[in-house]
Amino acid sequence: MKNRKKKGQVQIQFNWIFILIAGAVILLFFVGLVVKQKGVAEQGIRTEILTALKPIITAEAFSEKTKIVVEVPDEEVFFHCTDDVSNYGIQKAGVAIDTPITPIFAPESIMTTKMVSWSLPYQMPYKVMDLLIVSAINNKYYVLGDETKFRTELINFTEEFNFDEINSGEYTSLDPGDNFRIRMVVFGSTNNVFTENGGVIPKKLAAMGKKLSGVLIDKKETINGATLTFYENEYSSIGNSGTWVSNGEIDTIGFSSMGAKDSVLYGAVFAESKDSFECNMIKVFTRMNLLNKVYEKKMKTVEEHFGNTGNNDCTKFLEQLGGAGIDSFMADLQDKVGTCVSALKVCDVLGSGEWGAKKLQSTNQGLLGQGCMRIY
Amino acid sequence: MIEKKKGQVRMMETLAIMFIFFILVAMGMGTYYGFKKSSIIQEREDLFAKKAIDVSIKVSFMPELACTRGEAELKSNCIDVNKLIHLKDLMKDKEFQDYFFDLFSYANVTVEQIYPEKKEYVIYEFPKPNWTEVSETPFVVVLKDDKKTIGNEHRFGVLHVEVFR
Numbered sequence: 001m002k003n004r005k006k007k008g009q010v011q012i013q014f015n016w017i018f019i020l021i022a023g024a025v026i027l028l029f030f031v032g033l034v035v036k037q038k039g040v041a042e043q044g045i046r047t048e049i050l051t052a053l054k055p056i057i058t059a060e061a062f063s064e065k066t067k068i069v070v071e072v073p074d075e076e077v078f079f080h081c082t083d084d085v086s087n088y089g090i091q092k093a094g095v096a097i098d099t100p101i102t103p104i105f106a107p108e109s110i111m112t113t114k115m116v117s118w119s120l121p122y123q124m125p126y127k128v129m130d131l132l133i134v135s136a137i138n139n140k141y142y143v144l145g146d147e148t149k150f151r152t153e154l155i156n157f158t159e160e161f162n163f164d165e166i167n168s169g170e171y172t173s174l175d176p177g178d179n180f181r182i183r184m185v186v187f188g189s190t191n192n193v194f195t196e197n198g199g200v201i202p203k204k205l206a207a208m209g210k211k212l213s214g215v216l217i218d219k220k221e222t223i224n225g226a227t228l229t230f231y232e233n234e235y236s237s238i239g240n241s242g243t244w245v246s247n248g249e250i251d252t253i254g255f256s257s258m259g260a261k262d263s264v265l266y267g268a269v270f271a272e273s274k275d276s277f278e279c280n281m282i283k284v285f286t287r288m289n290l291l292n293k294v295y296e297k298k299m300k301t302v303e304e305h306f307g308n309t310g311n312n313d314c315t316k317f318l319e320q321l322g323g324a325g326i327d328s329f330m331a332d333l334q335d336k337v338g339t340c341v342s343a344l345k346v347c348d349v350l351g352s353g354e355w356g357a358k359k360l361q362s363t364n365q366g367l368l369g370q371g372c373m374r375i376y
Numbered sequence: 377m378i379e380k381k382k383g384q385v386r387m388m389e390t391l392a393i394m395f396i397f398f399i400l401v402a403m404g405m406g407t408y409y410g411f412k413k414s415s416i417i418q419e420r421e422d423l424f425a426k427k428a429i430d431v432s433i434k435v436s437f438m439p440e441l442a443c444t445r446g447e448a449e450l451k452s453n454c455i456d457v458n459k460l461i462h463l464k465d466l467m468k469d470k471e472f473q474d475y476f477f478d479l480f481s482y483a484n485v486t487v488e489q490i491y492p493e494k495k496e497y498v499i500y501e502f503p504k505p506n507w508t509e510v511s512e513t514p515f516v517v518v519l520k521d522d523k524k525t526i527g528n529e530h531r532f533g534v535l536h537v538e539v540f541r
Contacts, residue, residue: 018387018390022390022394026397029401033405098478100478101475101478101479126439126444127439127444127449127450128439129439286475287475290440290466290471290472290475291439291440293466294440294459294462294463294466295459297462297465297466298456298458298459298462301458301461301462301523302458305523364446368446373522373523374444374446374522376444376446
């Protein structure tokens with residue numbers, strides 16, 4: 001009897017232990033499966049974002065003046081451009097896609113469900129390439145300062161983005177709200193919030209840290225281009241205070257786009273910093289260096305064509321390029337483009353009525369007016 | 377003795393149930409992953425075909441090739457023959473090859489004039505070493521030669537883009 005009782009007790013206990021172990025194994029199996037699937041789903045979301053961005057960057061970069069609004073999963077996307085590295089990707093994934101060719105003017109990072117992209121042509125004087133602007137509906141752009149034509153154009157043509165005009169009184173009471181990033185775009189030297197009051201940033205804005213940035217656009221109405229000063233927020237958690245600090249100044253008068261819209265100034269509004277702006281403009285001039293070689297050869301074809309057809313009226317327009325002819329003119333222009341690639345601060349390809357892109361434009365207009373074969 | 381055997385039978389029953397359960401789970405997972413694999417393969421094929429289209433779009437909007445209207449605006453689906461001829465030659469330079477490889481990667485880009493006379497211009501030739509698959513996209517384009525008299529300056533052509541993997 002005693003033996004049987006003991007056997008029974010052992011059997012019951014053994015049963016329960018067996019059930020516990022088996023149950024734990026099954027549970028662990030399903031938990032493992034769920035965790036694995038979660039990782040796969042997250043990877044899928046990141047791939048979806050990069051896949052959604054790629055056609056924007058391909059198509060936008062090659063079809064101008066279009067704006068695209070894309071819905072994306074809410075993940076932080078970064079855009080990076082320095083001397084050696086230019087790419088974009090998902091912050092968490094650690095995967096980036098290189099963009100050595102396409103100039104992308106965007107904040108350092110975007111976290112949104114709606115991304116907005118816009119491409120604008122850069123012309124000098126012929127189209128060199130498109131500048132791609134990328135932002136998000138939860139990136140806020142506050143515009144204040146002098147009333148200029150470019151400021152009015154900026155407000156009118158950026159409906160899809162999140163722009164607001166304010167005055168200096170409203171600036172002191174700004175609240176970031178749900179905005180992921182804030183950009184202050186200031187025109188002219190009056191109401192220059194970057195230097196007024198020692199450049200102290202209102203506390204609520206200052207708390208945004210590096211997600212707050214600014215650009216001062218000093219533009220003369222009669223001249224193409226402007227002097228740009230980029231600002232960042234030097235935030236201190238002690239006292240929760242921030243001060244505007246300049247991270248560089250660039251004069252675009254020598255290379256601002258000759259198109260209907262100054263794509264360079266638009267790029268400056270959206271670029272994160274001076275370094276990012278410069279890095280992307282260098283891509284433009286690298287392309288321009290190659291494009292000019294194609295146009296140089298075409299100009300010689302045009303010159304040869306006029307010679308073959310005995311069209312002296314047309315030839316005289318090409319002669320206006322300079323005494324030494326096309327070779328010398330283009331060599332000088334290429335030299336200037338090379339300077340733009342290595343030292344954007346002193347870049348000047350626009351020229352005047354006597355040299356540079358302006359001279360090329362007036363020559364082409366002359367050929368067009370005379371019904372001659374054009375350069376572009 | 378009978379009780380012992382009953383206990384053993386119960387134990388075997390439980391083990392059999394668990395075994396069949398895991399077999400069913402394995403079958404379910406196998407089916408799911410089979411479906412997932414075929415959809416991933418399909419997506420891979422779609423992306424490969426899309427790559428050829430992407431390169432075609434890039435080529436047709438290139439300022440080095442596209443026609444202009446006298447202002448700086450480009451004309452879409454139009455290739456300037458006088459730029460095409462020179463780009464074809466300049467592409468032999470390493471500087472151009474390195475730059476456009478970043479744009480086109482492993483691909484062949486050819487413009488074939490089909491009317492009024494047949495001509496072929498190979499702009500970019502960079503097949504992938506030991507490639508196993510190629511995807512081709514033809515794209516009808518207009519070719520414009522400003523040297524010709526007005527009314528005779530347009531031609532028809534096809535832009536052939538091949539991408540490799």
